[in-house]
Amino acid sequence: MAVVKSLLIGMCVFAAGCGAFDDSSSSEPPTLNGLWLGETQEQGVTEALTTSVLFFENKVFILREDEAHLGTYSILENDNALLDTTVYSYSAPDLDNNFYVGTRTSNRIEVDALFASTQLLFLNFDGASRSGSATLNLDTGRSSNMSLTRVRGTWTTTDSILYINDAGGIQGSNSATGCQWKGKLSTFNDDFLTLSIERKLCPEFNQAVDVPTGGFALIDGEGSLHFIAEQPNEVLWMKFAPEAGAVADDPAEEEPAAEEEAAAA
Numbered sequence: 001m002a003v004v005k006s007l008l009i010g011m012c013v014f015a016a017g018c019g020a021f022d023d024s025s026s027s028e029p030p031t032l033n034g035l036w037l038g039e040t041q042e043q044g045v046t047e048a049l050t051t052s053v054l055f056f057e058n059k060v061f062i063l064r065e066d067e068a069h070l071g072t073y074s075i076l077e078n079d080n081a082l083l084d085t086t087v088y089s090y091s092a093p094d095l096d097n098n099f100y101v102g103t104r105t106s107n108r109i110e111v112d113a114l115f116a117s118t119q120l121l122f123l124n125f126d127g128a129s130r131s132g133s134a135t136l137n138l139d140t141g142r143s144s145n146m147s148l149t150r151v152r153g154t155w156t157t158t159d160s161i162l163y164i165n166d167a168g169g170i171q172g173s174n175s176a177t178g179c180q181w182k183g184k185l186s187t188f189n190d191d192f193l194t195l196s197i198e199r200k201l202c203p204e205f206n207q208a209v210d211v212p213t214g215g216f217a218l219i220d221g222e223g224s225l226h227f228i229a230e231q232p233n234e235v236l237w238m239k240f241a242p243e244a245g246a247v248a249d250d251p252a253e254e255e256p257a258a259e260e261e262a263a264a265a
Contacts, residue, residue, distance in 0.1 A: 038136030141221025155240035
């Protein structure tokens, strides 16, 4: 069987390099952290599945090229966690452009998670007549200075283009399908931006005029920009690369240059 690639994105509400658990606030329960990448061995599948896990606030997103899993998690003793997920199936995944829309099914999969170290995660899963395991490593290269400056500019896929202006306004289209989208990005924390997106003329995941849906955005360790959004019973995942030859602005690199110019003056 051909390799089925997948992306499980583990989203940390703090820094990209933080450990698996954060319990720094005594007034709030601990949360799970990190962007984890690796491979899954599933029973009955001859090839390993390229895998990544995403924790955003109190939800877990498992985004793959064959299906998506969404759910919640519970933190257990000894750096363990239980993920309770529902399968979202893809009817027409756009592999060329890395655009995916998942529709909720009745299938549930439970995942046992063990954080073996601050940078190593093991998963076992069972449910919906499927079982397997995964080994994942923390993506320490993920952007931890997310800002509107960081994402402004032009992003592309095989058939699509996305423009982001200085104010966080977004607009894009897919020349192959006629799908169009617009919306805005807003600051959230160092790891994520919040996303408001409205799509029309797309095969799936469209919204009524002037009724956008919400989500979030991040940049992974390879420099790709991800949009993830939800509406009732559906999830959207879009992945973009920087325009060829372009390098996204890094505010951390701009500050020293500005200081040097001021000193020279």
